[in-house]
Each structure stands twice: as C-alpha cells, then as structure tokens.
Amino acid sequence: MALDTAPKGWRSFARYSMLTIVALFILFPVYTTVIAALKPGNKVLENPLVPDAFTLDVLKDAWSQGRLGRYLMNTTIVAFIVTSVQLVTSIASAYAFSFLKFPMKRLVFGIFLSTLLVPLEVTLVVNRRTIDSLGWLNSFQGLTIPFVATAFGTFLLRQVFMQIPPDLREAAQMDGLGHWGFMREVAIPLVRPTLGALGLFSFLASWNQYLWPSLITTEDDMNTLQTGLRLLASSDLDKPNLIMAGTIIAAVPILIVLVVFQKQLVRGLTAGAVKG
Amino acid sequence: MAIKTRRLRDIPLAFAMLGPSLLVLLTFVLYPLGKAVWLGQQTCNVQGKNCKSVGWGQYTTVIKSDQFQHALWVTVKFALITVPIGLALGVGLAVLADKQLRGMRFFRTIFSSTIATSVAVASLMWLFLLQPSVGVLANLGWLRDIFPVIKEPGLLKDPGTALWSVGISSIWANLGFTFILVTAGLQSVPKEMHESAYVDGAGGWMRFTNITLPLISPTLLFTTVVLTSRAFQAYGEMDLLTNGGPIPQDSTTTVTYLIYGSSSIIKNNDGLQAAVAVLLFVILLALSALQFRGFGKRVHYGS
Numbered sequence: 001m002a003l004d005t006a007p008k009g010w011r012s013f014a015r016y017s018m019l020t021i022v023a024l025f026i027l028f029p030v031y032t033t034v035i036a037a038l039k040p041g042n043k044v045l046e047n048p049l050v051p052d053a054f055t056l057d058v059l060k061d062a063w064s065q066g067r068l069g070r071y072l073m074n075t076t077i078v079a080f081i082v083t084s085v086q087l088v089t090s091i092a093s094a095y096a097f098s099f100l101k102f103p104m105k106r107l108v109f110g111i112f113l114s115t116l117l118v119p120l121e122v123t124l125v126v127n128r129r130t131i132d133s134l135g136w137l138n139s140f141q142g143l144t145i146p147f148v149a150t151a152f153g154t155f156l157l158r159q160v161f162m163q164i165p166p167d168l169r170e171a172a173q174m175d176g177l178g179h180w181g182f183m184r185e186v187a188i189p190l191v192r193p194t195l196g197a198l199g200l201f202s203f204l205a206s207w208n209q210y211l212w213p214s215l216i217t218t219e220d221d222m223n224t225l226q227t228g229l230r231l232l233a234s235s236d237l238d239k240p241n242l243i244m245a246g247t248i249i250a251a252v253p254i255l256i257v258l259v260v261f262q263k264q265l266v267r268g269l270t271a272g273a274v275k276g
Numbered sequence: 277m278a279i280k281t282r283r284l285r286d287i288p289l290a291f292a293m294l295g296p297s298l299l300v301l302l303t304f305v306l307y308p309l310g311k312a313v314w315l316g317q318q319t320c321n322v323q324g325k326n327c328k329s330v331g332w333g334q335y336t337t338v339i340k341s342d343q344f345q346h347a348l349w350v351t352v353k354f355a356l357i358t359v360p361i362g363l364a365l366g367v368g369l370a371v372l373a374d375k376q377l378r379g380m381r382f383f384r385t386i387f388s389s390t391i392a393t394s395v396a397v398a399s400l401m402w403l404f405l406l407q408p409s410v411g412v413l414a415n416l417g418w419l420r421d422i423f424p425v426i427k428e429p430g431l432l433k434d435p436g437t438a439l440w441s442v443g444i445s446s447i448w449a450n451l452g453f454t455f456i457l458v459t460a461g462l463q464s465v466p467k468e469m470h471e472s473a474y475v476d477g478a479g480g481w482m483r484f485t486n487i488t489l490p491l492i493s494p495t496l497l498f499t500t501v502v503l504t505s506r507a508f509q510a511y512g513e514m515d516l517l518t519n520g521g522p523i524p525q526d527s528t529t530t531v532t533y534l535i536y537g538s539s540s541i542i543k544n545n546d547g548l549q550a551a552v553a554v555l556l557f558v559i560l561l562a563l564s565a566l567q568f569r570g571f572g573k574r575v576h577y578g579s
Contacts, residue, residue, distance in 0.1 A: 016379075018372055023386045029401040029448065030389075032412045036404060048412040089300070092293040102290040108298065115305040121509050121532050122557040125549045126308035126315065129324060149300035179289060208394035210512040211536060226396040226512075233400055233516060240410045247397045255392040265391075269453065270460045270495075 037062075037245040044241045062245035066236070067220065071228035072249065074143075075207060078224060081144045082206040083199055090153030090198065091191070095183055097154070098161035099169055112151040121211065128215045138222040143213055147206065153198050160191045197268035200261045207254055225250040309557070316551035324546040338551045343541060346526060347534040347552075348559075350439065354530055355507035357443040358450070362503055363496070365447065366454025371484070373455075374462045384459070391452030395512030398449035403517055406431045406441055432518050435525040442513050442528050449513075450506065454499055461495030462488065501567050508560055511536060531556050 035051050036044050043053040063069045096102075097109060127146055136142035164186065172182050188195075210226045217227050232246050258265055317334045320327040338344050369387050373380055390398065405412045408430025413419055420427045425434050431441045465488055473483050489496075511532045514520055520529035520537045534540050535552050542548040 012377060015372065015375065015377070019383045022369060022372065023383055026386060026390065026448070026451065029398075029405055032405060033401050036412075045410060045415050048415050089297045093297040096290045096293040100286040100290040100293070102287050108294060111298070111306070112301065115301045117561060118305050118309050119505065119509060119557060119560055121511070121535065122312060122553045123305055123308035125535065125546060125553050126311045127304055129546070130303070130308070132324075145300070146304040149297035151301065154297065210395050210515075214515075215536065226394055229396040229400060230516060233403065237407075237410065240404050240407075243400055244404055247400045251393055251397045254394070255389075258392050259385075266456060266460055269456055 033244045033247060036241045037248050039241055041239060041241055058241045058245045059249070062232075062242055062249055066232050066242055066246055067223075067228060068225070068232075068246050068249040070221065071223050071225045072253065074140075074222065075225040076253075077140060078143045078209075079203050079206040081140070082147050083202045085144070085148040086150050086153055086202045087195060087199055089149045090157050091183075091188065091195075093149075093154045094157035094161055094191075095179075095187060097158050098164075099179065099182070099187075112154055115151045116155075124212060124215060127212075131216050137216050138219040140222075142216045143222075143224070146212070150202070153202070156194055156198055157191050160194050161187060164190065193267070196261070196264040200257075200264040201268040203257070204254070312550040312554050312557075315547055316554050318547045318550075320546045322544045327547065330547070334547065335551055335555070338548065338555065343526075343529075343534065344531075344552060344555070347529050347531045350526070350528065351508055351530040351532075353439060354443060354446075354510065354528075355504055357440060358446050358507050358510075359500060359503045361443075362447045362450050362454055363499060365451060366458050366499070367496075369451070369455050370458035370462055371488075374459065384455075387455045388452045390449055391456065393449055393452075395449065396516065399445055399513050399516040402441075402445035402448070403432075406445075406517070408433060429522075433522050435522050435527045438518050438522055438527045442517050445517065446507070446510060446513050450503060454503070457495055457499050458492065461492035465491045497567070501564055504563060504567065505560060508532070508556070508563070531559075 032048060036048065037058055038051065038055065039053045040055045040057065093112070097105070097112075131137060131142045131146075134141075136145075168186070169182065172186065177185065208226065209224070210230075213224045213227045214230060217223055220231070223231060229243075229246050229250055233243050236242050315327065316338075317329055317332045318327040319330045319334075373384050373387060393401070404410070406426075408414050408427055411426075411430075414427045414430065425431060425437060431437045469487050469491075470483055473487055478486065508530075509532050510530060514528045514530060514533045515537065518528040519539050520526055520533045521539070523539075529537065529540065531552060534542065535549050535556070537543065542552070
C-alpha cells in the first residue's frame with residue numbers, strides 16, 4: 001500500500017477502478033456469449049460486440065431442436081441420484097467407522113483411504129469395459145452407479161462424528177437408544193452443515209462430469225448437458241448463436257444453485273484446505 | 277467376554293452399512309486400477325476383446341515412445357502455464373477484494389462466477405471468442421489487422437499459440453475456484469496482526485509478504501496441488517477447442533488426451549490406453565508427494 005499517504009477518497013477510487021477493469025475482463029466471454037445467444041443468425045458475425053438485434057428464437061431452438069431440454073433433464077436426474085445416494089452411503093459408512101466395533105476395521109478403513117489416491121482418469125479405461133459388459137452403455141445406471149460411493153464424503157463426516165464423546169454413545173445405549181435412534185437424534189443433526197457442503201459438492205461434480213458420459217454415451221437420448229453441448233458444437237459450428245444459447249441453458253441452473261447455496265460452497269471447497 | 281460379544285454383535289450392522297460403499301469402491305476404483313496395470317501389458321483387438329499378453333516390456337515401449345514423451349511434455353507445459361498464472365491471478369483478485377468497502381459483495385460474486393461454468397460451457401465460450409471463422413476476435417476488423425494470426429490460421433490452429441489459448445480458457449474457468457479458496461484463506465488472517473505490523477511501520481508490500489503469505493500458505497499449497505492435478509487431468513478443453521491439434525505437431529495432446537481423445541492414435545487400443553493411464557497415475561502420485569514434501573516444510577499451519 002504505497003498509497004497509504006494518499007487521500008482516502010483517491011485510494012478507494014483507485015481500488016474501485018481496478019476492481020471494475022478486472023471484472024470487465026472476467027465478464028467479457030460471458031458478455032459475448034449472451035450477445036450472440038440473443039441475436040438472429042444473420043447478425044451474429046457483424047458487430048459481435050454490439051447488441052444491435054434481439055430475438056429469443058435462438059434460445060427456443062437450442063431448447064427444442066438442439067435438445068438442450070432433454071439433456072437438462074438427463075443431467076438433473078443423474079446429479080440428483082448421485083448426490084442423494086452418495087449422502088446416504090457416506091453417512092452409513094462414516095457411522096460404521098465411528099461407532100461400530102467389528103474385526104478388520106483398520107483394513108477396511110485403509111481400503112477406503114487408498115481410493116482417494118486414484119484419479120478418475122486412470123480408472124475409466126477399465127470402467128468403460130465393465131459398464132459395457134454389464135450392458136449399461138447409454139443408461140442411467142452407467143452414468144450414476146460408479147459414483148454413488150465416496151471415500152471423501154465418508155472421511156468428512158467421520159471427522160465430525162469423532163467429535164462425539166464415546167461416553168455419550170454409551171450413555172445413550174444405557175438409556176436404550178439403539179444405533180438407529182442415536183443416528184437420528186444425535187449423529188445426523190450434528191453433521192447437517194457438513195452434509196449441505198458435501199451434497200453441493202457432489203451435485204456440482206456430477207453435473208459437470210464430461211469425460212465419463214462421453215465415453216459411455218452413443219445414443220442422443222442419453223446425452224447429458226455436457227456431452228450434448230459437445231454434440232451441438234460439432235454438428236452446428238456454423239451456428240455459433242445456437243451453441244452460445246446452449247451454453248447459457250447449461251450454465252444458468254447451476255448458477256442459480258450456487259447463488260442459493262453460497263455458504264455451503266465455500267465450506268465444501270475449503271474442507272480440504274484446512275488442517276484436519 | 278462381554279467386550280467380545282459386543283464386538284461380534286455389531287458385525288451384521290457394520291456389513292450392511294459399509295457393504296454398498298465397499299462394493300462400489302472396489303468395483304469402480306480399486307479393481308479398475310489393478311486391471312489397468314494388467315491390461316497395460318496386453319494387446320486387444322479393435323473392439324477391446326480377445327486381449328493377449330505381450331509382456332511388461334509394453335510399459336517400457338510406451339515410456340520410450342515419442343508420442344508419450346511428447347504428450348508428457350505438452351502436459352508439463354500446460355501445467356506451467358496454467359498453475360502459476362492462475363494462482364497469481366487468484367491471489368491478486370482476492371487481495372484486491374479483501375477490503376470492507378461498499379459494493380464489494382458484487383465484485384466478489386463476479387470474481388467467483390466462473391466456478392459456475394463446467395468445462396464444456398467455459399470451453400465453448402472461449403471457442404466462440406477464438407475460432408477463426410465464426411469467432412468474435414476474428415470478426416473484429418481492427419484486431420485482426422494488428423494480429424493476423426487470429427484469422428489465419430487462428431489462435432487455436434497455430435502450433436505456437438494453441439496451447440496458450442487453451443491455457444487461458446482453462447485459467448479463466450478455474451479462476452472462480454482459486455478466488456474463493458484464497459479469499460477464505462485471507463479471512464482467516466487475524467486483523468490485529470496487520471494492525472500491529474502497521475504500527476511498527478511495515479509497508480503494504482512488507483505486510484503482504486511477511487504476514488499474509490505465510491499465514492495463507494496452507495491454502496496456497498492446497499490450491500497449487502489441486503490446480504496441478506487439474507492441469508494434468510485436463511481433457512474437455514482439448515476435446516472441444518483443439519482436438520489435441522493442430523496436426524501434425526499435436527501441440528495440445530496432453531497425456532489425458534492421448535488416452536481418451538477422439539483423434540488420439542491409441543484410441544482403439546485398450547492395452548496402450550491402460551498403460552498410459554497407469555503411467556499418468558504414477559506421475560500424479562509422485563507429483564503430489566513432491567509438492568507436499570517440497571512446500572510442506574515451508575507451510576505455516578499456525579497453532
């Protein structure tokens with residue numbers, strides 16, 4: 001802050017100017033996208049920076065002819081299945097690691113731990129073969145089942161469960177509260193904020209999947225938003241306004257989700273960054 | 277005795293609660309890893325069937341091949357472009373917006389906004405900017421006159437600019453993520469430390485390098501590791517913007533694109549794909565270990 005000595009008003013003016021310039025740079029690709037999506041085809045290439053024509057027809061075309069409506073439905077189904085099942089399996093396995101006594105616990109825990117080291121890209125060559133042999137190409141099973149369990153979620157929830165003193169569990173047991181009751185009354189209420197973050201995180205990751213759906217989808221009906229956009233871009237490159245309308249349709253739902261769940265987003269993203 | 281029966285009593289419940297997760301993780305994470313290692317020394321027909329062992333030497337062959345070495349070099353260059361610039365921009369933006377001023381929420385929302393773009397959305401937005409015939413930049417006459425490369429052959433088609441162009445799209449797409457993380461890190465820096473340093477006469481830059489940077493170093497380490505691994509696994513950008521090209525230089529064929537790309541020379545060879553995938557796994561593992569060791573000692577975790 002070499003400007004410390006400068007008058008206060010001038011300093012905040014400088015900061016606001018910088019903020020504005022940077023914001024304009026970041027928004028530039030969004031601006032050109034919106035302009036193009038709202039222009040009829042014959043106007044897109046002249047004056048690409050100026051909104052000199054307006055139509056909603058391109059968005060409608062992208063929705064129906066470009067089939068973005070169908071893709072949106074597929075993606076929503078996939079993301080909801082993956083997220084909800086992931087939450088259930090994570091709670092269950094985190095609970096078992098925290099409160100149940102069983103042999104080979106360390107070994108099973110080690111198996112969970114080791115899966116965190118394996119990047120997605122490494123497994124997909126074989127997973128494509130597995131899904132093919134199960135007859136699950138072009139299916140919701142193929143798009144969801146490989147992702148319905150997560151060691152990351154298990155660890156995140158286990159960390160919170162471990163804060164519950166063992167005495168509390170024992171006292172609850174004395175009072176005749178079984179595992180199911182303890183889970184409902186004590187454990188789940190405690191992890192509710194973490195569940196929100198985990199859920200949002202899973203939803204985003206699932207929504208944005210690109211490589212996997214492109215490997216196991218060949219029928220247009222099963223395309224997700226991401227692979228559908230890919231198809232649109234390869235078949236209609238001469239209609240950039242249609243493609244840009246498609247990207248807007250694909251981006252707006254997730255934008256709304258993120259605005260609504262801002263808090264959970266920051267908590268979810270920083271979960272790995274803080275010392276555990 | 278009592279302890280022992282309790283140990284056993286939980287078994288059915290533990291089995292029911294862990295079983296589903298375990299089944300999925302074994303089938304779709306650990307089995308494919310093991311199988312890929314095995315498949316890496318095999319050769320299959322075009323349909324990926326009738327695989328036969330050709331010996332572990334196939335890994336050596338892949339490592340020595342020009343294609344793999346080229347893809348690895350492209351990947352390293354891509355990481356060297358995207359990670360330092362992306363991190364520096366993220367920190368810069370976060371510091372710029374880390375001030376209680378009117379309207380700051382608005383700017384923070386804009387700076388975070390690219391997190392809402394998937395790789396397909398972000399790449400197509402940039403495709404529309406950079407594409408040489410229908411792209412925005414190519415249709416701005418004055419810009420095209422200054423930089424003819426925008427039109428002929430196009431930033432994504434010129435071997436000299438293709439990787440940088442993909443990199444810029446990728447940096448833009450990751451900027452929201454980096455900004456949010458660093459902002460969260462900055463907010464954990466106690467204000468009193470800045471104030472006392474200010475009283476002691478430390479200037480802005482000095483306070484930034486001596487207080488802020490050390491205190492957010494865990495965040496920076498985490499962000500670096502994530503951005504690096506994202507760079508090494510980048511696929512959608514190449515698939516949509518360049519198809520690994522321009523050909524014949526394959527300027528944007530990264531290791532991940534070499535495995536899965538639709539114009540990759542090994543796209544119909546499951547054995548070679550598996551071998552490259554296993555090598556990518558080893559590289560990523562070594563890389564994170566290195567980053568945690570190298571930076572780990574210098575990271576300040578506080579107390």
